[in-house]
Structure formats: structure tokens, C-alpha cells
Amino acid sequence: MRKKGLVAFGLAAVMTASALTGCGGASDKKESGKKEAKGTVYYLNFKPEADAQWQELAKLYTDKTGVKVNVVTAAANQYETTLKSEMGKSEAPTLFQVNGPVGLASWKDYCYDLKDSDIAKQVTSDDFLLKDGDAVDGIGYAIESYGIIYNKNLLKKAGYTQDDIKSFDDLKKVAEDITKRSKDLGFSAFTSAGMDGSSDWRFKTHLANLPIYYEYQKEGIENTDAIKGTYLDNYRNIWNLYINNSTTSSKQLSTKTGDDAVAEFVTEKAVFYQNGTWAYSDIADLGDDNLGMLPIYIGADGEENQGLCTGTENYWCVNKKASKEDIQATLDFMNWCVTDDTAVKCMCGAAGAMPSGQDGMGFVIPFKKNLTSDNPLVNIANDYVKQGKKPVTWNFTTMPSEKWKNDLGSALTTYASKQTDANWDLVKKAFVDGWKKEAAAAKK
Incomplete structure (x- = not known):
């Protein structure tokens, strides 16, 4: 399905796939002038943070072509x-997404083969194609990175710079020193490691990716039905560091939200904040230079050569059960999004990139017309690649189910409130036993 080389391809290669440095209103020749509108597009959007941008882009396309594009955004x-729920309706989504191989397993019977589509010809590497045999069931449309975002000025006030942090031991030394003072x-x-539903995904999914990544690297695998938990002690160490050196008592994490963490970071209550390139607009007021x-260091061998966690869980899929007209309308809309200059600017740009003046989506897109980003976090991720640091792949797309994530999150919350070996055993059980159980259930 998804090839191992996804992230090895690197942000740098994606960035250089296009020499474009600006956008106007110029459009693909095929799209110039309205043609008779046939079919409609129903896009079920995964990203609540990009709802306003997709609504604007949909209206722009409808005004241009006459083709109705309805965007519905699922709640976080x-x-x-x-x-x-929507797939069971008579007017089901024509464009939806899956997060990778595990998500595809549930929806592959609905996926139109994109192998010969126009958008497939725009992809800069086959690594961004989600395959089931020879069929292309999905195409990645947004490459993102996450790690530990930090406030340079606060770190300097504490007496440190990034050069002082090259490993977990370094991060622990700095964090604990800041706590003492x-x-x-x-x-x-x-910032607070909130375990409310708006924040817990950062730890039960994104942080949990690290022990999975290093186990996969050690075993030489890309997926498994039975995780060993080889690096769970490392997971415990980084979790301890987060929850015992933060703005909030570890006993209160179940009530802390994602907005709380953003507020703490923007108001300079904390130096470090685990999140990704998509969070830039939330924290931009601190200033790009800051x-x-x-x-995310966890104490694994070789982590000094590690870059950010980079990949995608955003694969576009077209509903093959839609009418021929709706399928074609959807394929045309997808291709327009990644080839039209204005649309590409909306997808790649950050501050003020939309025609209305609102911020763009800030994506790195794995297509020929990708633009150099004005999101500094994206460019930092790119710099790591240029330095020869190996990006950490997004292996959380192989997590067996949402139930697995939720059970792990519950165990992490219990442990945070009382950090005993017995409670950490609950985390181990959710991680290892839960994985095996949920992987088996998915095959039934």
C-alpha cells in the first residue's frame, strides 16, 4: 500500500518540485471560461481548522465553472x-479521505481507481499514492510535520539555545532546570498536556508514533498485527517530562484543552509546545523569528540524526458509487485544486493567501505546482531535511483503531494522575494487548 519511502523522499524534494514563487489569478487553460456544469461535488473535509478556506475555495470554483461544490466539515x-453516517445517505460524499492503510481497509470498496486520473499525473512521487494492489485508491494532498515548537526568546532567557538540545537527555536537563527556576x-x-478530546490526540497518537517508529525501524517492518512495545520505557520518559514540567498539575490534565495549550504558549507561560506545522496561524503572534x-527526542539510539515527524494522513479518495457525472466533476475539482494558480496559493499559502484576505491552509502539497511556504514551521522542517536529518515517518496511520487510541489515552490520563508502575502497566496493556486485540477485530 503506502511505500516506505514516503518521508525519505523528503520535504526538500517536494519544495523543489516547483519553481513557482508567486500566484495570480491565472488559471489552467482547460479551466478558462465556464463550461456547461455537469455533476456536483460533495467534499467531506477532515480538517476543521481549514473549513473556512475550503468553503471559500469551493465558492471560487463554483463561480468559475458553475459546478456546485458542497463542503461539509466533520467535527474534531x-x-x-x-x-x-454520510455514506449511508442518498447524496453521499463524492470526495472523502482516509488516513492511510488502516483507514483504507474500511473504505476500499468505495474507492475509485485514480491511477489514470489527471491529478495522479501531478504527483511528484509515487510515494504519495495509497495503493491496493495496482489500483490507486487514494492520493496524499498535504504533507505536514510536527515536533516540539519552542519560543526562542524564552529559551534564551532560561540560558539556552537550540544547540543545547540534541537528545532526550539534553531536553530533560533543560526542562527540569526551567522547572526549578x-x-x-x-x-x-x-504547555499543559491536556487530555481533553481537543488535545489528547497529540499524545495518544502523535507522541505514541515515536515508540512505534523506532520499533518498526528495529524490526525492519512497516506494519504489524502485534506490537511488542520495545520502546515503551522511552514513551514513559518523555510523557513524564511533559506532565511534570508544565504549566499545569498532572492531576488536572483531563480538563485541559487544546485551546489552553495554545493560550499558554502565546502568552509566554511556557517554552515548549508539542504540535505541528498546521498550528502556525494559532501562534503566529509570537513572531516568525521567535x-x-x-x-521529539525519547532517548532512542541514533536520535541525534532524527528530524521532525513528517508525513501525511490525508489521502483523498473518490466515491466510485457516485454517478459518472459526479465522479468526473470531483476529479476535475481535485485537479483544479492542485493546478490552478489561485487554488494552489490558497492551499500552500499562509498569512492572507486567500482571495478574501484570510490565511491560507499552509500545506506542503506533493504536486508539481507546490509553492515555497511562508509558514516558518514548514521551512524549519525543510531545513532539517537539508541538514541530512532523517524525518520520522508517520507510523500512527497503522494504529489498529480509534478504540485503541482512546483506550491508550484513558490509560495515559490515569497514569498522569498517579504515576505508579501499576498505572504504567495499564498503559502497556492498552498499547500492546489492545493493539493485538483491535488488529484481530479489524480482520473479522
Whole structure:
């Protein structure tokens, strides 16, 4: 299905896939002038943070072509539930997404083969194609990176720079030193590791990716039905660091939200904030020159050569059960999104990139017309690649189910409130036993 070389291909290669440096309103010749509108597009959008941008882009396309594009955005953490509900309706989504091989397993019977589509010809590498045998069931449309975002000025006030942090031991030393002096400094090391539904995905999914990644690397595999948990001690160490050196008591994490963490970071209550390139617009007020980004170090061998966690869980799929007209309309819309100059600017740009003046989506797109980003976090991720640092692949797309993630999140919350070996055993059980159980259930 998804090839191992996805991230090895690197952001740098994607960035250089296009020499374009600006956008106007110029359009693909095929799209110039309205043609008779046939078919409609119903896009079930995965990203709540990009809803306004997709609504504007849909209207722009409809005004240009006459083809109606309806965008519905699922609530955070509710995409799969919403997709199941919408697919059962007479007017089902014509364009939807899956997060990778595990997501595809549930929806492959609905996926139109994109192998010969126009958009497939725009992809800069086959690594971004989600395959089932020879069929192309999905195409990645957004490459993103995450790590530990930090405030350069606060780190400097604490007496450090990024050069002082090259490993987990370094990060631990700095974080614990900041905690010891937090009253005098006026800030904490980390923002709150909230386990409310708006925030817990950062830890039960994104942070959990690290022990999975290193186990896969050690075993030479890309997927498994039975995770061993080889690096769970490392997972415990980084989790301990987050929850014991933050703005918030570890006993209160179940009530802390994603907005709380953003507010703590933007108001300079903490130096470090785990999140990704998509979070730029939330924290841009700190100033581009003040934002840095570190890899998530967990104490694994070789992590000094590690870059950011880079990949995609955003694969576009076309509903093959839609009418021929709706399928073609959807294929045309997808291709327009990645070839039309204005649309590409909307997808790749950050501040003020939309025709209305609102911020763009800030994506790196794996297509020929990708633009150099004005999102500094994206460019930091790209710099790591240029330095020869190996990006950490997004292996969380192989997690067996949402239930697995939720059970792990619950165990992490229990452990945070009382950090005993017995409670960590609950985390191990959710991670290892839960994986085996959910992987087996998925095959039934």
C-alpha cells in the first residue's frame, strides 16, 4: 500500500518540485471560461481548522465553472463517525479521505481507481499514492510535520539555545532546570498536556508514533498485527517530562484543552509546545523569528540524526458509487485544486493567501505546482531535511483503531494522575494487548 519511502523522499524534494514563487489569478487553460456544469461535488473535509478556506475555495470554483461544490466539515475526532453516517445517505460524499492503510481497509470498496486520473499525473512521487494492489485508491494532498515548537526568546532567557538540545537527555536537563527556576523566570518548560478530546490526540497518537517508529525501524517492518512495545520505557520518559514540567498539575490534565495549550504558549507561560506545522496561524503572534521547532527526542539510539515527524494522513479518495457525472466533476475539482494558480496559493499559502484576505491552509502539497511556504514551521522542517536529518515517518496511520487510541489515552490520563508502575502497566496493556486485540477485530 503506502511505500516506505514516503518521508525519505523528503520535504526538500517536494519544495523543489516547483519553481513557482508567486500566484495570480491565472488559471489552467482547460479551466478558462465556464463550461456547461455537469455533476456536483460533495467534499467531506477532515480538517476543521481549514473549513473556512475550503468553503471559500469551493465558492471560487463554483463561480468559475458553475459546478456546485458542497463542503461539509466533520467535527474534531468525529470524521470516521461522520463518514459512516454520510455514506449511508442518498447524496453521499463524492470526495472523502482516509488516513492511510488502516483507514483504507474500511473504505476500499468505495474507492475509485485514480491511477489514470489527471491529478495522479501531478504527483511528484509515487510515494504519495495509497495503493491496493495496482489500483490507486487514494492520493496524499498535504504533507505536514510536527515536533516540539519552542519560543526562542524564552529559551534564551532560561540560558539556552537550540544547540543545547540534541537528545532526550539534553531536553530533560533543560526542562527540569526551567522547572526549578520557574518562579524566578516567570514561565514553565511545557504547555499543559491536556487530555481533553481537543488535545489528547497529540499524545495518544502523535507522541505514541515515536515508540512505534523506532520499533518498526528495529524490526525492519512497516506494519504489524502485534506490537511488542520495545520502546515503551522511552514513551514513559518523555510523557513524564511533559506532565511534570508544565504549566499545569498532572492531576488536572483531563480538563485541559487544546485551546489552553495554545493560550499558554502565546502568552509566554511556557517554552515548549508539542504540535505541528498546521498550528502556525494559532501562534503566529509570537513572531516568525521567535519560533523554533525541535524533534521529539525519547532517548532512542541514533536520535541525534532524527528530524521532525513528517508525513501525511490525508489521502483523498473518490466515491466510485457516485454517478459518472459526479465522479468526473470531483476529479476535475481535485485537479483544479492542485493546478490552478489561485487554488494552489490558497492551499500552500499562509498569512492572507486567500482571495478574501484570510490565511491560507499552509500545506506542503506533493504536486508539481507546490509553492515555497511562508509558514516558518514548514521551512524549519525543510531545513532539517537539508541538514541530512532523517524525518520520522508517520507510523500512527497503522494504529489498529480509534478504540485503541482512546483506550491508550484513558490509560495515559490515569497514569498522569498517579504515576505508579501499576498505572504504567495499564498503559502497556492498552498499547500492546489492545493493539493485538483491535488488529484481530479489524480482520473479522
